[in-house]
Amino acid sequence: QVQLVESGGGVVQPGRSLRLSCAASGFTFSYYAMHWVRQAPGKGLEWVAIISYDGSNEYYADSVKGRFTISRDNSKNTLYLQVNSLRAEDTAVYYCAKDGGPYSRENYGDYWGQGTLVTVSS
Amino acid sequence: EIVMTQSPATLSVSPGERATLSCRASQSLSSNLAWYQQKPGQSPRLLIYGTSTRVTGIPARFSGGGSETDFTLTISSLQSEDFAVYYCQQYDNWPTFGQGTKVEIK
Numbered sequence: 362q363v364q365l366v367e368s369g370g371g372v373v374q375p376g377r378s379l380r381l382s383c384a385a386s387g388f389t390f391s392y393y394a395m396h397w398v399r400q401a402p403g404k405g406l407e408w409v410a411i412i413s414y415d416g417s418n419e420y421y422a423d424s425v426k427g428r429f430t431i432s433r434d435n436s437k438n439t440l441y442l443q444v445n446s447l448r449a450e451d452t453a454v455y456y457c458a459k460d461g462g463p464y465s466r467e468n469y470g471d472y473w474g475q476g477t478l479v480t481v482s483s
Numbered sequence: 484e485i486v487m488t489q490s491p492a493t494l495s496v497s498p499g500e501r502a503t504l505s506c507r508a509s510q511s512l513s514s515n516l517a518w519y520q521q522k523p524g525q526s527p528r529l530l531i532y533g534t535s536t537r538v539t540g541i542p543a544r545f546s547g548g549g550s551e552t553d554f555t556l557t558i559s560s561l562q563s564e565d566f567a568v569y570y571c572q573q574y575d576n577w578p579t580f581g582q583g584t585k586v587e588i589k
Contacts, residue, residue: 396578398527405570405580405581405582405583406519406527406570406572406580406583407580408577408578408579408580411578420577422577456526456527461529461532467532467574468515468574468578469515469517469529469532469572469574469578470527470529471529471532471538472529473526473527473528473529474526475525475526476526
């Protein structure tokens with residue numbers, strides 16, 4: 362069965378960095394685009410970043426462009442999100458999600474991890 | 484950016500009743516509309532994609548419809564496990580969500 366397990370969250374001071382990871386199993390990771398979506402405490406969902414199945418294309422929300430970098434290692438079945446220059450408004454649970462279709466970029470998530478909490482606070 | 488607006492914010496329904504949730508897009512969409520269910524402390528769960536295609540394993544009481552700017556999720560007979568927050572999401576271009584509709588027990 363499909364499993365997505367995020368890690369790397371924690372409490373960090375404004376301006377600092379973190380690297381989030383998402384370990385995937387139960388499907389052919391290299392066939393699917395992958396996504397990061399976040400949810401601030403008690404708030405709605407915000408799409409953050411997308412990476413194509415082969416890592417050749419990346420897409421970002423305006424709110425994180427230039428600060429966050431999505432990447433993947435298909436040999437390790439792992440997705441990453443490097444988050445730099447963190448701000449208080451980046452405080453959220455960060456979910457990774459598998460794209461709904463192979464090779465294409467459907468841009469909806471058919472499986473989601475349990476999330477990792479990033480708290481930006483001094 | 485396409486803005487998605489859901490209504491109502493909260494829907495109070497008795498078990499066994501029908502619930503209709505609305506989602507309006509700020510511009511016309513193709514069929515690239517998905518619905519998710521989220522329970523407290525859990526990650527979102529995909530219910531519907533392509534406006535009306537139900538995910539394998541999702542009960543038939545969930546149905547999606549609509550076109551252009553107006554879309555609906557209907558739960559034909561609410562079960563106890565259906566009380567949750569529901570989000571619509573468009574994926575015509577950069578993905579955006581509605582703010583959610585909370586379905587609560589009346």
